Amino acid sequence: MHTKTITQLVKGLRAGDYSSQELTQSYLARIKQHQALNSFITVTDEQAMAAAKQADARLASGNAPLLTGIPIAHKDIFCTQGVRTSCGSKMLDNFIAPYNATVVDKFNAAGTVTLGKLNMDEFAMGSSNETSFYGAVHNPWANNTVPGGSSGGSAAAVAARLIPAATGTDTGGSIRQPAALCGITGLKPTYGRVSRYGMIAYASSLDQGGPMTQTAEDAALMLQVMAGFDTKDSTSVEREVPDYSAGLNNSLKGLKIGLPKEFFDEGLNSDMAAAIETAVNEYKKLGAEVVEVSMPNLKLAIPAYYVIAPAECSANLSRMDGVRFGHRCTEPADLNDLYIRSRGEGFGTEVKRRILVGTYALSEGYYDAYYIKAQKIRRLISDDFNKALEQVDVIMGPVSPTPAFGLGEKTSDPIEMYLADIYTIAINLAGLPAMSIPAGFINEKPVGLQIIGNYFAEAKLLNVAHQYQQVTDWHQQTPQGFE
């Protein structure tokens, strides 16, 4: 039953094919069996079994919400009351939040059963899950390759069918890129669609939570739970949440797809270009039209991102000071020593690098040249997308320039690592929703197709993704050893 989608499990639970407790037990067993993947930081067996028992009672009572009894797991960036939230960092290895993230509360109310907390790059800073204090996660498709990041644990666990679905967060591609590298479906919603309350901030103006699932159909069910205005998050948008499943089967006849020529220039690996072209051809068969669009400022996305995100993170991470919670050095000599050693010991290299870059970019005399300039570029990039989306319904392209790369392959060269997010970062800068869906393989490694839509057009994206999944079976493939 572990290969089943949420949609199938919902039916099974209601038909009485299995109970939530049986389901939970079976997934917990798989998590244990595949510990070597290192996709979980914390497994909450006991709480999960208790929740499953409650879910079964609710199901028996006959008025349980749709997802009651479905096992899921949260990226370890979402605060969970009473259960450690580490954010992949030594700094928060001892941190237990006295509150739930809004997303966590919403899933609890929806009746899902949380099996644990998923591995991730430290403070969501990374594209390979290698910056985690808890060690790298392995890609179930090729053990010696990375699962992508920062939501690498989420992607690997769903791909290995250790859980039917997971939450993730995406600041520069952190849902889409690992989804692509692990051959699953990932959705980054419009900025403001999902509450950020209780989601430990990396770059506040870019962070957005979203679902990671096997199928678009499941992503619709998950997003239905996650989306909505939250009075506790001023940047969440007060706007009605549509029924994300209602339009999944709409025809794509006449759908206008834009292909940005800048996505397909010489930087793109030819196998990847071919795979994307094949996927786009599938859409043509479904009745879609394809036009070329242009985004002249796209090449500025990475430099702009690596000013804005570090700038924000340099302030966001200041609260990790060893004073009130988190890692504190032993025997501090004075206040400065407490700060320096607690932070020096608690943070990993990549986090330190970004704090330093951000601090520099905000410093007197550099602020205009870096931060203000980056914000201007951000506006230009948004304009590029807005202009393109006036002509087309969705924009398509690759998620990642290559399929999964080797563990350790890029860790010594941060710039090389940053370039792994070249196709995803611009979308965060613009605040648009985007998906990654499985679209084939290169050397037995999954390839992701990226679909980008207009603001709050998540339903459209899900419809476009679902229709493709009706005529392809890439999303149904399970890696060897995890069938």
Place this chain on the structure above:
Amino acid sequence: MQWETVIGLEIHAQLATKTKIFSAASTAYGAEPNTQACAVDLGLPGVLPVLNQEAVRMAVKFGMAIEAEVADYSVFARKNYFYPDLPKGYQISQMDHPIVGIGHMDIEVDDQTKRVGVTRAHLEEDAGKSLHEDFHGLTGVDLNRAGTPLLEIVSEPDMRSAKEAVAYMRKIHELVQYLDICDGNMQEGSFRCDANVSIRPVGQEEYGTRTELKNINSFKFVEKAINIEVERQIEIIEAGGRITQETRLYDADKNETRSMRSKEEANDYRYFPDPDLLPVYISDELRAQVKADLPELPHLKRQRFIEQYKLDSETATQLSSSRQLADYFEALIKESGCGAKICSNWITVELSGALNKQNLDISQSPVSHDRLAGLLKRISDNTISGKIAKQVFELMWNSEDSADAIIDAQGLKQITDSGAIEAIIDKIIADNPGQVEQYLSGKDKVFGFFVGQTMKASQGKANPGEVNKILKEKLKR
């Protein structure tokens, strides 16, 4: 060399909201340490600030009261620095786009009115408190105050003496209380200021190098701190030295200022817009609402008191110095039916005297305006004399009884029956033939002796007018 002092003030007024500026925790003063700090105030990971709209409304109110531009659009920014009582490692403040722009405040010094420019006023959160005592070499942190809303009011360098600075500070202090946006309690730190002080040769246009005096929390200290700092600066310059731009702390015990940190050591706060908060847009509706709620401002009230009640300038200033006092005054006139003159006299002399003696505020007065009105009525209908009234007032101060009840119980009713007064006077004339002789021989001063004796014999209850009339009659030469 003649020196001119140049002063600008940064006043921090704690806004009187029930809850904090970015969280739902209470702002009440004096609770056990860290009992009024929620996850947001503690700066725990993942939590987010949500702006208290009441703080915005109060800032707008202040802006309108000083006739400033209230910005259509203002932005919160992060001011980054590390300190244990600053939980997030940054303070949420406003930098490039403050909520209140250029305005002004008129002050009166030595009978001259002077206009002091207000550069800006912006919203920000307060930090917590570091407690250095009681922890044996360690520092305790109390975050109850963290997140309390502040309005930082920045003046132009328009003041030329410590006296002017104090006058300006008093005016702002009076205004924020008038507007009900700050309780003005300086002991609790609800109202405090930093002073930027420099000197220059008289006639020179360029400003001298300034020093910033930190966190001065009384009018007296502002005056002393500025004066002592000016002296220090003059001494240095006249000895051929130069002023260093730095932050200095005023030590009230030693009456001196001393260096905290120089400009070189100053933090680079790395301000940038807070991505957790949206820009604040002030709607026309809010403007209209606040405008409608705006109370009569102190200077306008003072003007009205002079015109409507014919008060002299000093009394008008005193009675309009707080909204409660002004309200007390007008309520007293209304309820007593007495004239403004007697009402203002009673408030500025008897009532204020008694309040000052016990260090009480008008709002804490044991004698309410309706009880005082009851007393004034008895004066105006001649039941008691003004002198007896003071006695009654004293008794009212220490009890909850009405003037009437006290007058009855103590038998203080004035004797107006001329027969009774005549009887007393006849006896006094008979007992003092010598004094009668003197008076009749032209020593007019002796008349006072007879008045005094009569009042004494009547225990002060004889109507003084009647006494005069009858005495004059009886002692006719």
